[in-house]
Amino acid sequence: MDTKPDLKALAAANPDHWAKATAIRALTLDAVHAANSGHSGMPMGMADVATVLFEKHLKFDAAAPNWPDRDRFILSAGHGSMLLYALLYLTGYPEMTLEQIKNFRQWGAITAGHPEYGHAPGIETTTGPLGQGIANSVGFAIAEEIQRARFGKPLVNHRTYVIAGDGCLMEGVSQEAIALAGRLRLSRLIVLWDNNNITIDGPVDISDATDQVARFTASGWNVISIDGHDPQQIDEALTAARGADRPTMIACKTHIALGHAAQDTSKGHGALTDADQMAKAKAAYGWTTGPFEVPAETKAAWESIGKRGAAAHARWKERLAALSERRQAEFARIYAREMPAKLAATINALKKQASESAPKVATRTSSERVLEVVNPILPETVGGSADLTGSNNTKTGDLGIFLPDNRKGRYIHYGIREHGMAAAMNGMVLHGGVRAYGGTFMCFTDYARPAMRLAALMKIPTVFVMTHDSIGLGEDGPTHQPVEHLAISRATPNTWVFRPADTVETAEAWELALNSTETPSVLSLTRQNVPTVRTKHKRENLSAKGAYVLSPSEGKARAVLIATGSEVSIALEAQKTLQAEGIPTRVVSMPCMELFAAQDEAYRRKVLPVGPVRVAIEAAVQQGWDRWLYGEGGRDKKAGFIGMTGFGASAPAGTLYEKFGITAEATVAKVRELLG
Numbered sequence: 001m002d003t004k005p006d007l008k009a010l011a012a013a014n015p016d017h018w019a020k021a022t023a024i025r026a027l028t029l030d031a032v033h034a035a036n037s038g039h040s041g042m043p044m045g046m047a048d049v050a051t052v053l054f055e056k057h058l059k060f061d062a063a064a065p066n067w068p069d070r071d072r073f074i075l076s077a078g079h080g081s082m083l084l085y086a087l088l089y090l091t092g093y094p095e096m097t098l099e100q101i102k103n104f105r106q107w108g109a110i111t112a113g114h115p116e117y118g119h120a121p122g123i124e125t126t127t128g129p130l131g132q133g134i135a136n137s138v139g140f141a142i143a144e145e146i147q148r149a150r151f152g153k154p155l156v157n158h159r160t161y162v163i164a165g166d167g168c169l170m171e172g173v174s175q176e177a178i179a180l181a182g183r184l185r186l187s188r189l190i191v192l193w194d195n196n197n198i199t200i201d202g203p204v205d206i207s208d209a210t211d212q213v214a215r216f217t218a219s220g221w222n223v224i225s226i227d228g229h230d231p232q233q234i235d236e237a238l239t240a241a242r243g244a245d246r247p248t249m250i251a252c253k254t255h256i257a258l259g260h261a262a263q264d265t266s267k268g269h270g271a272l273t274d275a276d277q278m279a280k281a282k283a284a285y286g287w288t289t290g291p292f293e294v295p296a297e298t299k300a301a302w303e304s305i306g307k308r309g310a311a312a313h314a315r316w317k318e319r320l321a322a323l324s325e326r327r328q329a330e331f332a333r334i335y336a337r338e339m340p341a342k343l344a345a346t347i348n349a350l351k352k353q354a355s356e357s358a359p360k361v362a363t364r365t366s367s368e369r370v371l372e373v374v375n376p377i378l379p380e381t382v383g384g385s386a387d388l389t390g391s392n393n394t395k396t397g398d399l400g401i402f403l404p405d406n407r408k409g410r411y412i413h414y415g416i417r418e419h420g421m422a423a424a425m426n427g428m429v430l431h432g433g434v435r436a437y438g439g440t441f442m443c444f445t446d447y448a449r450p451a452m453r454l455a456a457l458m459k460i461p462t463v464f465v466m467t468h469d470s471i472g473l474g475e476d477g478p479t480h481q482p483v484e485h486l487a488i489s490r491a492t493p494n495t496w497v498f499r500p501a502d503t504v505e506t507a508e509a510w511e512l513a514l515n516s517t518e519t520p521s522v523l524s525l526t527r528q529n530v531p532t533v534r535t536k537h538k539r540e541n542l543s544a545k546g547a548y549v550l551s552p553s554e555g556k557a558r559a560v561l562i563a564t565g566s567e568v569s570i571a572l573e574a575q576k577t578l579q580a581e582g583i584p585t586r587v588v589s590m591p592c593m594e595l596f597a598a599q600d601e602a603y604r605r606k607v608l609p610v611g612p613v614r615v616a617i618e619a620a621v622q623q624g625w626d627r628w629l630y631g632e633g634g635r636d637k638k639a640g641f642i643g644m645t646g647f648g649a650s651a652p653a654g655t656l657y658e659k660f661g662i663t664a665e666a667t668v669a670k671v672r673e674l675l676g
């Protein structure tokens with residue numbers, strides 16, 4: 001920035017505001033100094049914006065941080081975590097104590113390096129991977145619109161505020177997010193851009209000359225440019241944003257590390273720990289108290305901001321209580337992520353019908369059949385696809401399209417934006433009251449992965465519908481044929497990867513995904529038709545144990561074939577041949593490795609006994625299979641894998657299975673070889 005800000009003049013112009021904003025700056029300096037790590041500059045630069053937002057605009061009640069109708073505040077520039085922690089401490093969120101601030105970035109503290117959802121109320125989402133927060137926020141705003149359309153303004157009437165930095169706006173996902181938000185006219189979404197022209201390597205212009213105002217305007221946003229250190233301009237911009245008929249981006253011109261020797265430099269981005277420079281900055285602020293000490297009147301002023309929403313919250317509770325009991329219970333149910341009792345019966349009826357009629361259909365079609373019966377009884381589901389609706393089979397008859405003139409729509413055309421879609425789905429789930437699922441090709445798990453990983457880390461039950469899950473998709477070729485994606489998804493902690501074999505298992509997978517409260521699910525579904533393998537109806541959800549004996553051996557098993565999804569029928573075919581040759585063979589279907597791993601050892605041993613040779617069949621890479629082949633009692637190590645060792649190819653699916661050797665014959669040959 002060309003002009004150096006005059007701190008004395010700023011302080012004199014608005015002494016009350018200055019004291020409050022300085023408390024954020026001083027706490028940031030102290031916490032980063034104590035941790036000897038962190039990011040000081042961003043909270044110091046955005047303290048004025050955040051102070052005005054919390055003081056005059058944000059609807060919240062610090063004593064009741066989970067009030068469903070609160071405004072959501074999302075710190076997309078997650079490295080500036082001390083901004084959020086300082087705000088939560090100052091306004092009096094009970095869990096954000098001074099002790100926690102003093103333990104910034106330490107083991108066991110809720111004040112992690114980057115804000116982590118679940119650590120403390122007031123942290124609405126996990127941020128740090130730049131761009132995620134702004135992309136989540138689109139989902140928050142969609143969820144608010146859908147909830148308001150469903151329950152009415154007296155109950156749902158809030159906004160989503162985001163602080164995003166230069167980095168968030170440079171990340172590709174931000175374009176996906178803002179384009180979608182602009183088209184959907186999410187007028188309750190307000191992004192405050194920390195326009196400080198600094199990133200880690202230097203000024204922004206070393207790598208970017210984008211006119212952000214023009215960019216947002218072109219995407220259908222309202223844009224306001226202000227001096228981010230002028231409380232009046234900040235207030236007026238926020239007031240204008242709240243009245244806009246489209247999403248608003250407020251470009252806040254700020255000085256990173258305001259008042260510090262590192263101000264306006266990339267050095268100001270990181271940890272400003274030099275004691276001398278810290279003392280000088282505090283002196284420049286006119287801040288005279290010791291480390292971590294906020295003057296009583298400033299703390300009191302902040303605490304009264306924290307109570308500002310209490311009356312509105314009380315009135316909201318009265319309005320909730322005035323609803324019929326049935327409606328209150330429904331509101332509570334969806335926010336508790338509870339499934340209605342009728343889900344089990346609905347799934348069971350579909351399973352029974354599928355077992356009896358034994359259709360030969362693709363599991364993506366099975367998934368659609370499940371959604372056709374599930375969506376009507378679960379008003380909280382919101383589906384969508386990244387421009388592959390007809391391929392992912394994610395749309396059902398009863399879901400209208402979510403658009404500016406149809407906020408009751410429960411289906412979202414995300415456009416070709418897998419990453420933005422996945423992040424928006426996370427935002428919806430985090431907002432609460434909504435269960436989001438969305439589809440793309442399994443191969444494009446890669447494009448969605450940063451958000452899929454965060455769903456797992458945040459412990460939220462987003463459902464990723466990934467169709468066209470192997471070479472079985474055929475002619476589209478290796479660019480579209482996933483081979484490593486199951487392994488990557490399975491390697492991600494706290495993720496259930498379902499690869500169902502038929503309609504029955506698909507229904508079971510959906511039942512588990514919907515009943516999940518803390519684990520995201522990946523549904524890996526075929527493009528090609530597969531036979532029904534579960535032809536005997538069982539009410540019990542067999543997939544819940546992750547793997548089970550689908551077809552027992554005739555006599556004591558000498559071979560166990562383990563397969564998933566489209567390869568289960570290959571295992572059954574191989575079993576027939578082997579048994580005809582006098583080799584008793586068991587077939588185990590393993591729709592979810594993670595759930596199988598969670599069973600006790602006795603059950604795992606029962607399904608995979610010591611002794612028989614084992615062959616796993618899956619049209620993907622072997623990585624992740626060794627535990628079930630060689631571990632888990634497979635001490636004799638007589639095991640083999642039938643699957644992919646490299647990329648696929650473009651040809652009809654049947655040819656590809658032949659050429660890559662994923663066949664019943666190859667399985668039989670492998671078993672013979674192992675038995676010697």
Ligand SMILES: Cc1ncc(C[n+]2csc(CCOP(=O)(O)OP(=O)(O)O)c2C)c(N)n1
Nearest residue numbers: 042128129130165166167168198199200269
């Ligand atoms: C996806 C991702 N890439 C890289 C980083 C590492 N990183 C953290 S902050 C930052 C620079 C961000 O610049 P800006 O948003 O302008 O923040 P400021 O320096 O202004 O605080 C980078 C590259 C990250 N956190 N996330």
Ligand SMILES: [Mg+2]
Nearest residue numbers: 166196198199
């Ligand atoms: Mg910056």
